[in-house]
């Protein structure tokens with residue numbers, strides 16, 4: 345395949361230059377901040393004065409240089425949009441950090457609350473190639489760290505693919521059971537009835553799902569004890585890090601999520617035996633058994649931008665047809681087996697609830713990648729709103745300096761009438777040229793197919 349000539353892009357850019365709006369076009373594209381897969385919308389938004397009916401501000405697609413409204417994709421996955429994924433990673437870092445050290449509206453006293461960083465693993469579905477302590481695998485080889493064989497089964501014919509896929513599909517439910525047990529164990533340790541716990545203590549957490557090399561979901565979580573009112577409230581003196589650690593251990597041991605009955609076998613899911621719990625020290629503390637809050641926030645933010653593709657290769661979007669979608673895909677036979685197992689099980693009416701076909705590219709996991717309890721800290725939505733407010737304030741400043749101040753939009757007197765419809769995703773060749781200073785690998789990267797099967801939007 346030879347490199348396509350950027351004639352299409354040049355023709356579009358020249359047309360804009362003739363029309364005199366090339367600068368405005370460039371600014372519209374640059375406001376996307378480098379987003380690779382913007383959402384394209386057609387329609388209008390009117391701000392109308394509620395009593396006079398006067399249109400105080402209007403935004404119409406045909407008045408925009410691109411002829412459409414372009415919105416950042418906000419995709420969290422690094423493989424889908426490097427720029428938006430980086431924004432997501434930074435926001436997640438801030439969110440986790442605020443819950444550990446304070447900030448973003450949370451007082452610094454939260455840093456004194458007992459908190460740990462815990463990693464919950466998946467059980468075994470059969471022996472896999474690994475590097476125990478960096479040493480020799482049970483297959484007899486010393487695998488290098490980047491060996492694609494790592495995490496793949498020693499004996500694929502005997503690996504329990506059904507259980508591996510069903511584990512991913514039930515991991516979220518198991519986490520829910522775990523949190524119930526955790527509260528029970530904390531109450532028992534304090535010698536109070538379970539129903540009394542919420543009057544003296546709140547359990548807050550932020551967790552992220554990560555795929556192990558073998559394609560099994562495991563969880564990393566910050567778990568923190570607060571007073572009953574959350575992050576700003578001092579926990580009772582008996583709520584220590586040791587008590588929290590013990591309660592996590594026993595709750596992990598006991599939590600079980602019931603699974604389906606398939607062909608005479610009843611599935612039930614528990615976490616793996618390996619459980620790592622470390623107290624979190626503040627700021628930049630560096631030690632071997634305790635972690636700094638900075639390191640913890642960094643881990644969670646990093647994992648939050650990854651999907652199954654980090655364990656399987658390049659399949660980062662829904663599978664529509666396993667035969668055609670997996671031909672030539674750069675994935676291991678093991679990942680292929682996981683996906684095909686999802687596809688086969690997904691055909692069973694008794695497993696309909698698990699929607700295994702829809703989530704086959706996620707190896708059966710359909711939960712949110714990063715979640716937090718309400719009291720943990722600020723939300724990603726709040727961080728985005730802060731950024732939007734900041735941008736609006738800057739736009740007002742620029743408009744005022746240019747002598748065209750924007751009208752005040754008092755929500756009590758101004759009505760907003762919006763009508764937008766989805767018109768596709770991606771950048772045109774010209775927009776790609778503006779973003780990167782080079783033509784796209786294909787002449788046009790827009791995709792008018794609605795990406796309706798995308799992952800949950802994290803607000």
Ligand SMILES: [Zn+2]
Nearest residue numbers: 379417425428
């Ligand atoms: Zn993007």
Ligand SMILES: [Zn+2]
Nearest residue numbers: 473474481483
């Ligand atoms: Zn091996």
